[in-house]
Amino acid sequence: MKRLLLLTLLVCPLLIFAQMSMLIPTIPGDLSEDEFFEDTDSMEWGFSGNVGTITRNGITYSQLRLKPEINIGKFGFGLDLDFLLAPNGSLRKEDWEHWQDYIDKIAFIRYANRQDPIYFKAGCFSSYSLGNGLIFDNYTNMTRYPEVKNVGAQVGFNIPVLDIGGELFTHNIYKNEILAASAHIKPFSMMSTPYLSDIEIGLNFGVDRNQFAKFLDSDGDKIPDVYDKFPHDKRYWLDSDNDGIPDNIDVDINGTGLIDHPSINPYVAETYPEITAGADSTAFNWQIVQDQAAKIEKAKPLYIGSTYYRLPLVDTDQLILQHYGEFAIIKNHGKGMIFPGFGAKFLIFDAKLEMRAFSDGFVPGFFDRLYDEQRSQLYTTISRSDNPDIDYKNYGLTPKENLFNDAHSSVGWYGFIRANIADFAYLKAGYQDMYSSKKTIGQSLWSSFTITPSFIPNLEEAGIYYSQVHTKYINFKHPRNEAASLLGRIAYDISDSVSLVLVYRETYQDTNKDGRIKGKSEVISTFNVGVQFKL
Numbered sequence: 001m002k003r004l005l006l007l008t009l010l011v012c013p014l015l016i017f018a019q020m021s022m023l024i025p026t027i028p029g030d031l032s033e034d035e036f037f038e039d040t041d042s043m044e045w046g047f048s049g050n051v052g053t054i055t056r057n058g059i060t061y062s063q064l065r066l067k068p069e070i071n072i073g074k075f076g077f078g079l080d081l082d083f084l085l086a087p088n089g090s091l092r093k094e095d096w097e098h099w100q101d102y103i104d105k106i107a108f109i110r111y112a113n114r115q116d117p118i119y120f121k122a123g124c125f126s127s128y129s130l131g132n133g134l135i136f137d138n139y140t141n142m143t144r145y146p147e148v149k150n151v152g153a154q155v156g157f158n159i160p161v162l163d164i165g166g167e168l169f170t171h172n173i174y175k176n177e178i179l180a181a182s183a184h185i186k187p188f189s190m191m192s193t194p195y196l197s198d199i200e201i202g203l204n205f206g207v208d209r210n211q212f213a214k215f216l217d218s219d220g221d222k223i224p225d226v227y228d229k230f231p232h233d234k235r236y237w238l239d240s241d242n243d244g245i246p247d248n249i250d251v252d253i254n255g256t257g258l259i260d261h262p263s264i265n266p267y268v269a270e271t272y273p274e275i276t277a278g279a280d281s282t283a284f285n286w287q288i289v290q291d292q293a294a295k296i297e298k299a300k301p302l303y304i305g306s307t308y309y310r311l312p313l314v315d316t317d318q319l320i321l322q323h324y325g326e327f328a329i330i331k332n333h334g335k336g337m338i339f340p341g342f343g344a345k346f347l348i349f350d351a352k353l354e355m356r357a358f359s360d361g362f363v364p365g366f367f368d369r370l371y372d373e374q375r376s377q378l379y380t381t382i383s384r385s386d387n388p389d390i391d392y393k394n395y396g397l398t399p400k401e402n403l404f405n406d407a408h409s410s411v412g413w414y415g416f417i418r419a420n421i422a423d424f425a426y427l428k429a430g431y432q433d434m435y436s437s438k439k440t441i442g443q444s445l446w447s448s449f450t451i452t453p454s455f456i457p458n459l460e461e462a463g464i465y466y467s468q469v470h471t472k473y474i475n476f477k478h479p480r481n482e483a484a485s486l487l488g489r490i491a492y493d494i495s496d497s498v499s500l501v502l503v504y505r506e507t508y509q510d511t512n513k514d515g516r517i518k519g520k521s522e523v524i525s526t527f528n529v530g531v532q533f534k535l
């Protein structure tokens with residue numbers, strides 16, 4: 001109760017400031033995951049939030065979420081205060097026990113932006129890219145938000161001499177697993193030669209120090225909690241018959257109703273050394289079929305670097321046109337290149353068109369919007385034993401790096417177009433099509449559609465986002481697949497300051513590797529209904 005009172009006292013002054021001005025409404029249009037992860041740096045003073053329900057670890061909580069924010073000049077600060085009340089009315093204590101929990105309540109702290117002499121930001125990042133997107137392409141540390149809250153950080157500088165600049169980034173200031181660094185320069189900016197003086201050259205670097213770190217190992221037994229049947233006791237991890245007794249202290253490992261014979265179950269032999277004396281052999285189970293769980297013995301790091309250039313060609317009120325290229329290397333894997341690349345803004349359209357060439361073992365935009373979810377995946381395979389009545393399961397993790405096994409040398413193109421139609425409808429579509437002598441994971445599709453229909457009373461916004469990335473072919477027959485993601489959002493105005501918001505999100509994991517997404521265990525979905533208020 002003291003903690004709740006303390007936070008209330010912290011929020012009240014911000015609420016008073018918030019009432020001094022109205023919240024500046026966000027501009028829809030580029031509907032992607034960005035719109036589902038609010039990053040309202042544009043407000044001067046603001047206070048928003050929502051009430052609703054949320055499910056954590058199988059328990060449904062009532063949720064009160066408050067998001068006060070202050071922006072003064074180049075400085076900005078925002079909080080994300082999530083109060084979860086259990087069915088008995090008590091506050092969820094796990095969110096308020098450690099000092100890191102209070103740091104996690106910071107939505108962002110920022111100063112200036114990437115064009116300023118010095119800039120930094122800490123907190124949530126809805127989108128982070130480097131160069132022309134060949135290694136970091138709209139990465140976000142909020143993919144698993146709010147279940148997982150990452151407090152990231154970005155710091156950089158720019159100096160006028162030769163337009164030199166640099167930047168460092170981490171997705172999480174505690175763990176520092178996903179890191180990035182970049183530097184850029186305009187080496188000919190002191191010259192008066194047209195075009196040549198505007199060329200920007202840059203270097204980028206990215207690393208995931210451990211792709212398996214997505215999954216916790218609470219007891220440190222090298223078995224991730226996701227398939228450790230006893231995640232808080234390093235002595236045990238398997239329970240083949242799911243009876244709550246660990247296999248290595250279970251006298252009936254497969255739940256047959258018979259005691260395992262001591263010749264095949266060491267625990268029986270050790271605990272009951274004389275059990276077979278005078279006993280009927282049919283009173284024992286003579287065959288054990290145990291589940292198998294792969295140990296994660298060491299970290300799985302991945303390193304990527306790239307160099308790029310940019311050259312402005314046209315910059316007028318009617319048309320902006322830019323030429324660019326980039327070359328990237330994934331350590332111990334492959335190489336990729338964009339050349340030539342062109343970006344343009346014209347009338348209601350933004351567009352890109354690139355020629356791309358990849359060697360074996362290269363995947364573009366490896367650190368993308370879904371990376372935190374896909375950096376490693378659980379797999380569960382069911383195998384037959386010699387006993388036709390008993391199956392056993394194999395558990396393990398596969399890193400996203402395994403995508404490289406299906407990435408073959410290819411050449412193709414990538415195109416993107418976005419349009420704002422009279423501030424009513426917003427369209428976005430992107431497509432990558434790579435050609436290879438082998439079947440390669442060179443096909444990607446991104447699409448979104450958002451409307452803000454003023455002719456429908458109180459409907460503020462409705463939109464949908466769907467993508468399939470890094471796949472051998474765009475699967476329209478089975479749109480639910482491991483390469484796909486789906487998001488939908490509807491906002492309905494209840495009053496000038498209160499909106500009813502519905503958000504649905506889906507990603508997929510083919511845990512049994514049968515090529516189909518079936519059942520709740522393979523569909524990772526969330527559906528949130530809440531009331532969002534703005535002052």
